[in-house]
Amino acid sequence: MSDFSIPVITAITATFFVAGLVKGITGMGLPTVAMGVLGALLSPLAAATLLIVPSFVTNAWQLFAGADFRAILGRLWPMMLAIVVGTMLGASFIAGGDTVLTTATLGAALASYALYTLFARQISVPGAAERWMSPLVGVVTGLITGCTGVFVIPAVPYLQALGLSKDDLVQALGLSFTVSTVALAAGIGAQGAFQIERLAISVIAVIPALAGMWAGQVVRDRISPSTFRRGFLLFLFLLGVEMAIRPFL
Template structure:
């Protein structure tokens, strides 16, 4: 008489998991819709609280790639390729061939690394330090260095915002060019991260089809909502709340004891 209960409990757990994934990716998509970035960072921050970072990154890859591809479109891609190729070369090489422990490593290392990056990124966003614009003659080596460090952190945490985003913002591009540069950079970082996950743990790099479908649909639904909210939300207030959330989530990950 009691045999069916485990199936009902299992079904309930599946529904709860899918609802959690849907809520996380809807929020992450909404953040991207409002700010033009943030889906990988928000999704990794929240998923990192409920699953191993490698599994979280595997789920994040497809929604991130799909939403970033649309952001790559624009008239400046040739100029961006000429200007940013050192950034992208460093990003790709040091993500795929990182000497640091990757997301699939055992222990708390990936959680601690992710927590530290989120905390630093949130603090940077709240403080908003004025970065000097690099001299044109230094852009190649500074870009390669920013890309290399970003690649190392991408492989270790699944988050590719530091120091990539501050560096791109320091170049003082116009808004449309910056959005396209971020889209191209994030797309390359997502592809490189997918390769790292596939090499390190092929099974973990292939998430459940249902989970992946829910993540994609929720991310695009959130993106649609966020795009329509973009002009209604005060940008400074939204950004402070977002970076404050990263600080809290980073601290929560660092404070986990197991």
């Protein structure tokens, strides 16, 4: 399916609409859904390349919609710098052509994220630990991003544990996701793995992603976000398990 035939392009369009829908309802999840579904249809490298532009546009919008960008950046810059370093180091895995390893790793990351979000209790990071934990979490997040194209673990649980206000948390997630997207693009580019055809489709994928976000915001006013969230995470867990065990079947 690497020739981007009409059925594949249709699947990509539908995937980014659904991913945008999830982000519109929950405030996050676009890259996770996109990599989870597209990773089952395309190579992880192709899926990650398609993800770059829609992820950047939607997350940059989320980042700059907040009111206190400088304060968030001033607090989290060590983590952001570490994400860039980790992603650059890990990008050789997703660009190396070892689809068995990267697909299995992606599946494990998705399943782990779903389980954590479903069942883990909210944790709290002491202020004294933030100085050394932020770079550590950033490096690990970057390595997972470089290997799988998914940049939610462990960044999302960590940011949730910092005790940020609702608006600051949304902006901090936007910052982390934006930096991760740019770092992933730089990592893939440094490996010489970019293809113009994929980038062109990635640009086009912004349209269904934004349409999905708008629809998700409408849906959010009509259904329980918690009910949708549980169903989405269960689907994500099953998809992750299938991808993790696929190489061994």
